[in-house]
Amino acid sequence: MTTTNLGMPRMGFFTDTSVCIGCKACEVACKEWNAIPSDGKLELTGESFDNTSALGANTWRHVAFIEQDKPIPSPDQGNSPDVRWLMASDVCKHCTHAACLDVCPTGALFRTEFDTVVVQQDVCNGCGYCVSACPYGVLGQREGDGRVFKCTMCYDRIGVGQEPACAKACPTKSIQFGELNELRDRAQQRVDELHAQGLHEAKLYGESPDDGVGGNGAFFLLLDEPETYGLPPDPVVTTRDLPQMWKHAAMAAGTLLAGLAATFVGRRQK
């Protein structure tokens, strides 16, 4: 039973990367609102304008920059110059079937009334299981603290009717917050619009409830394959296979018991 079954609408993010301008206002607003510490390094990666590199304990929004030698069709001027620049703001996916939540042994991770997935920091004991369970590599263990941190979809803000800090700060509405059903409709309209404009690569990622994680609470419109942005092309919640795993472990345990019992069978040699 989830809260959506009780009539609460599921809230989510729709990140439309086709209008992202790479300003990183989302990264900054997220850090400011949630008082996330610096990750300690001030290094230039040489990877376009991205010096954040990945989501983690201290990065809950991450803007990816991809430079491609590829012309983009433009309805006004034919083809634009032979380079296209993809920008995309990544975030925790707030999965329908969340592996992090399933494997958490303390109950620190929980599902909120908005159907988002949040870590209770006063419970987390830093076991790190969720870090290895997440198929997107979202969660990270904070150095010097030991606990695990990730995006809360601004649980404190949405609880009082505010939108999350990243969506509030986004100047192009690349990050949209709202009821998930409505966002899905809006996203499909946007894809149709882009296809009509000749951008046939535009596709949604994580919107389908039929994917390996039952769909994302935070989904995306992408202009290239997911792996280009550092996203897994076909993620699956690891606990989907858990019954099979327990079954094999039980068979192995039985084999061990029977096998070791058999070592005592027979005549004593000495």
Added chain:
Amino acid sequence: MSKHRHEPTFTSYYGRPILKEPTWEPLDIAGYLFTGGLAGASSILAAGAELTGRPRLARTTKLGALVAISVSAVALVHDLGKPSRFYNMLRVAKPTSPMSMGSWLLTAYGPLAAATAASDVTGIAPGVGRAAGLGAGVLGSGVASYTAVLIADTAVPAWHESRKQLPFVFVGSAATAAGGLGLLTAPCAEAGPARRAALGGAALELAASNAMEHAAGLAGETFHDGKAGMMLRAAKALTAGGALLGATLGRRSRAAAAVSGAVLLAGSALTRFGIFEAGRASTLDPKYTVVPQRERLEQKEAVPS
């Protein structure tokens, strides 16, 4: 080997990994995979030894199980980001979390292993000690096997893709280790079951490892490459060599039995560290995440449901 390998082409974000590397320290967690297996299988051997009148084998395997499970507990708490909150493991009992199930299993098994060892050494309450020993033996089979589910229930490609074989590798390795402990510590006259456990465990471990390396698909590479490959090759040589030495010269020579026992323990430990390292390596290269998932997608598109 890698020279002849066909490298698949795939796209990534600046070659960066998609998954996070496990936060677990190899010494703590690969070490626990070893000591947990050693403890669990030793408790089964101890119960059998007690029931069949092999008091010296029973005593050393009971003590070995207690030491191994104590080391496990220390390693598991030490590995937490907040060790002072280890007790939060017992806030909930979650069947979807193998770590939660394991915590409860260890909570039940640990005191039984301690009680049977203490009773054996002190002679106090032998009936209770024997019952505790039987309980530890039954639960020991769970302690030795659930750790495979613990690591397979992750997004780590090498571990998740080998989920069907991993429990058999682990119980084989556990039997090898417990057999090694018996060979190392018990007199030859009582060590027959330990020799057979080592031999059977080694055979199961080697056969299941072989199956696992094939079943893991592309991520199976990580069982052969680099540090993991070196550790796993050494583990196989030590496991096979130790079991054979124990079953031959170790039958009569106490010294040969002790050497074979030590070799078997080292082989079992290396198996665990090697598998742990292979998993780590499979998270660091996005190839193991992207290529199999891309293939799966293409198959789905080829056969519309």
